[in-house]
Amino acid sequence: MHLLKTVVFAGVLTATLLGVGLKPLNARDLGLTPNQVYNIWTNINKALLVFAKQQSRFATFQPQFNSLKVSKFSNKKPIDVLARVEEFSKKFHAFTGRKDFLPGEGLLTKEVVFQHRENNAVVTPSVVYLSSANLLVKFVSEIEKQIGPNDLISPFFANREFSAKEPSDVFGLVDLADRRMDLLIKGLR
């Protein structure tokens, strides 16, 4: 009986080990939510307001710039938000007059690439967060270069706790930042 039990156990264990390789597991999501993404885009919008206010060349657009409000969207998915984020990113590049920023070397950049590869390009809130956070760091760096050390930078990285935010809410903030960037670009001409 003992022999039988040993043989069966060994068989089941072997089959289990074989079974480990049978079914691929998805790469583990980072667990970030739209609440954290919403915080990032709140900071970006805040940085835009400060930037526009500090630049005299945008003075004529200032009332229009300040009057822009968050639009209401619904049924947006992380992939829609990411598309809008990339659209903003292109305009940001155009505004700075650079073709592209050098890719960062930090965790944020690496993790974006990893998430895209391992999750078979499935867009999650974590992916949107990583892209947005990366963009925030670059945008603040650009502001710092253009307006100099006259103002505090840390408020642009404020860490607020939001709750129950949906991808549509995030989409609204990205859209607002995008429209503000349009006015900034308009102000350059």
Next chain:
Amino acid sequence: MFERFKSLTIATFGKISTATLILITLVSISFGLFWVDGVQKLGVEWRAYEENVERKASLLVLLRSTIGYGGLIHNVKNYILRKDNAMLIKGHETLLELDVILKAYRHTGISQNEEISLLVIETVISQYRNALIHAEKLIHQGLPIAEIDQAIKVDDGAAFRAFAELENGVVEFRHANLSDLGERVAGVSKLIIYSTVIFGLMMIILSVLYGWFIRTRIVSPITKLVRAFDNIDPNTMSKARLPVEDDVQPEELSHLANSGNRFLKTVDVLLKERQRMEEQVSAIVQNTGEGIVTIDAKGRIELFNLGAESIFGYKAEEIIGENVAILLPEGERIEHDQFVQQSEIYAPRIINRARDLEGQRKNGELFPLELNVAPMVFEDERKFVGILRDVSERKEQEINLIAARDEAEAANLAKSNFLSSMSHELRTPMNAILGFGQLLENNPGEQLSPRQLDYMGHILKSGDHLLDLINQVLELSKIETGNFSVSFEAFDVSDVMEEAVAMIMRSAVENGIYVGNLKDSQQLPLVWADRSRVRQVLLNLLSNAIKYNQKDGRVILDAAIIGSDQIQISVSDTGHGIPKEKHDQLFEPFNRLGREAGEIEGSGIGLTITKEIVDLLGGIIEFESKVEIGSVFKVTLPLAQPHQIIDIEQIANEALPTKKLVTEGNKAVLYIEDNPANLSLMHEVVKLIPNMDMLSAHNAEIGLAVARDNNIDVILMDINLPGMSGIEALKVLRAHSDTRSIPVIAITAAAMPKEIELGKKAGFEEYIVKPIRIPEVLAAIEKHMK
């Protein structure tokens, strides 16, 4: 329940077995799939555990490095020292990264202890965040570095203790998971073992049940049946029975036993029938009038029936086992032994063929024996059965019959020879009598008195009748003795039909009979026959049709092509017909079918000669006749084939050369005639012309050669010649330059106007009919002399 199971039929048992096996198979498959699914889930879970552990470990490494040297602490200190905004931004970027790492770690699933450790780490990170913000403000206010450094002191020792806690937690987590996995593998293993044992027990119980059923309900009853079969005695088969036990046997075996009993009954009936047949065959063999003897391959007698006993005088018991050669004369025994020993070689000569040989009876008497041997294979051994018959009486009868036949044939030949010689001997003087009678009648130098002329007329008329009769008898005798010759040629039979009709027309008119030729002036395919003989046949048939017709009767001559190579000439009349009972006698010689005493003259051999001629020509003569309605005689002849049609020009050139026969200074007449008497007569007639030689030829071919090689002034030509006819010979003469201008006078028996007209059309200068009138012949010769 048990009783019901016992009473199952084999078919029902088979169905239950099949259903049970299918059920067991399905349950086994279900369990197998269940086990496989359980094992697969275990594998997936284990992999998740492993990945989680690896991820926690890597995140911890990342967290430590992001906070420690080169990380957050490093960035904060650098910023304070250098007051560079880039360092400030880098510090905030690192804070963002730490947020991500902490979220990711929590997302792997954490224990309460881990949560506590993470909170400690987050607190330290939060202190650094505040320190960074505070440092920025102080730098904006322009405070010196030393004061700033004093103002933002952070104790990060708690964070590193928390790191150690977390690392220990990862190791414990791995141990806990491995233990859990082991327990679950053991659980699945137990399930497999228990289910295998249960299935095994079920299969053993089922096998025992099946085994019991098969042994008690199938094997045992079948064994009983087999024993019952083995114990059947062929001699008592009618009483043999197989056991039918409905309470023990399944239904199918009861049916089998019943069928076996019916089979035994049938076999018993067949055996009795075979025994009866054997007795019957034995009785037939023993009691048949024929002798029947069978021998083995070495010639030893195995069966000797009563017929054989009667023929040979031996009893079966004393000859069975002896060599069959004992039944043959000593001289034939060696040959017979060879036949038996080499039966394969001699089989075609002796097997299934009646053979006459000599037998020897027990008393030594030899007798003629007819033997018919047939081979047979009996129990893989080659044997022979001989049917023997004593043919002594038959042989004696055959000998007598042969002797009688030879005697009859000799007598018939003698008769024919007598008739032939007598007819010839009579005919020759008759020709002379008639010829010289005519000379007397027509001799201008010595005129007869009127009375003498009257007598001479009677002599000549009677002579003609007698000559006809003699000629017919002569022909018949020639036919019977094989001396009758026919000369085949290709010719248009319609010409012969017209000639025949023309020749009998005078007789038809005298008798008031209408004669019609349906093929008058029509060309028919050439036949291959003897022209003169065909004419003779038609004349005979037409003559009979006229003679034996009714008053104002009709005779119709017609011809029709049969198939591709025959023509059938028919002569139909409206005569009295021939009674059916006399049809068989119609062609018998000298049999006039009861008309011997009638007014109509006849010899009774005309149709006999006609049939013989038609046979010689390769044709067929048939007839149909109805009393008081009439008769139809049909003569079928072969048509000429292309290679049989004569090229006249060629014949003219190939005619045989002859030596010169004419006396120098004399004129010459050539008489082509096959009748010697007529030649002799004409020779006397020509002598009346001064300085005139007469050359003669008995057929046309020789005549043509003579005409070509001699200076001939006039040719006298008989038309009905053997072989080439006088008309064809005339065509050859006219075709050849040397003979084209020689005048040719026809002298023929064809005296009808139509025939005369045909002769003149053919190109004869004169047409003289027989019997000749000498002055007419002399005048014609002188007229056409060159």
